[in-house]
Amino acid sequence: MTDKIIKIAIVGITGYGGLELLRLLYNHPNAKVVSIHNTQTENTDISEQFPHLKSMYNLTPTTFDPMHIMQEADLVFFATSSGVSKDLAQDFIQAKFPVIDLSGDFRLPADIYKKWYKNEPASDEAIQQAHYSLADFYDNKVTYIANPGCYATGTLLALAPLAQNHLLDKDNIIIDAKSGLSGAGKSLTLASHFVNVNENFTMYKANHHQHIPEITQQLQQWQSDIAHIQFTTSLLPINRGIFVSAYVKINDDSQAEKIQELYTATYANKQFVRVMPKNQLPSIKQVIGTNFTDIGLTYNPDTKYLTIVSVLDNMIKGAAGQAIQNMNHMFDLEESTGLHLIAQYA
């Protein structure tokens, strides 16, 4: 084990993603959080606002000052709302200082971002420097990483073995994804009000979710004829977790019986993707609190639809955990460092 210590700054510390980074990095043997930032600095220890952190850290949020961060730290995580890092990250990008951005700001070309996020995009120049990094498939030694979105991670891992082998029927890619409420961040809205979510089930952003272009873009890199996906998202009355159901047809029927082996082979050396035995489908609870994505498959020979289910913890594999996996790649650490987590069984 290396004795290297990576000094880390986190911007967006008062959000769910920032707090999850802080929680996971506590047990990372090669990381030390040296500064934390949000929109206000109150000059009080972070544990005043978040008592669960009492006696764990000795950190007070400080004013966001890029020059100071670059002097003190080796890497900055942006766990800020979308539309924020495209402005705040500028100085770091210019200086080629290591950045991992959890938001959607650098995942898409400018015109597509503007259309789907309905927000002003970062400059083309900045976007071109960012590397979209689905951590299980990319071992980046780059300085600037756009961490994938939570739904995009679950969907891409569910479809990767097929797309990488050009086996998807491009006209039959249907994805029905569901998320726990922490995916929406800490801000309260009418839609995220307890009474609206508890004991309820709602589909939202049907056909216009911002992860649609992110998923399509990556699928196209693997299988160039894919132009569209049918994608819907729903809100589960739970805190954490994503459940992706993908219904797809494969374009070569003779391969149908071999799909399970294809998934097992694709993920044989990917320690954070676990493929279930044939015809067994995963449940959300088996991954909550971990950096795993678990995947199960079942094929219907009558309809010729393959159902693929993938589950992950949106806050870990969908955000902070994958960001740390990317950090481990960036700094040449073993990719599971600090991420040895077992789900809570009951």
Ligand SMILES: NC(=O)C1=CN([C@@H]2O[C@H](COP(=O)(O)OP(=O)(O)OC[C@H]3O[C@@H](n4cnc5c(N)ncnc54)[C@H](OP(=O)(O)O)[C@@H]3O)[C@@H](O)[C@H]2O)C=CC1
């Ligand atoms: N939650 C999830 O499961 C996932 C989230 N993401 C993405 O990660 C990012 C963070 O998500 P999440 O933690 O849920 O969001 P939250 O809404 O919970 O938190 C947002 C954070 O950003 C900070 N912030 C907002 N504007 C600024 C600013 N101008 N300067 C400094 N800090 C700012 C907020 O600080 P303050 O308290 O001062 O307002 C807060 O700490 C988002 O882009 C989200 O889309 C990606 C995958 C999954």
Ligand SMILES: CC(=O)N[C@@H](CCC(=O)OP(=O)(O)O)C(=O)O
């Ligand atoms: C439950 C819920 O509301 N989830 C959010 C996920 C947002 C997210 O991860 O944002 P990025 O676009 O930055 O990836 C949503 O559906 O918009």
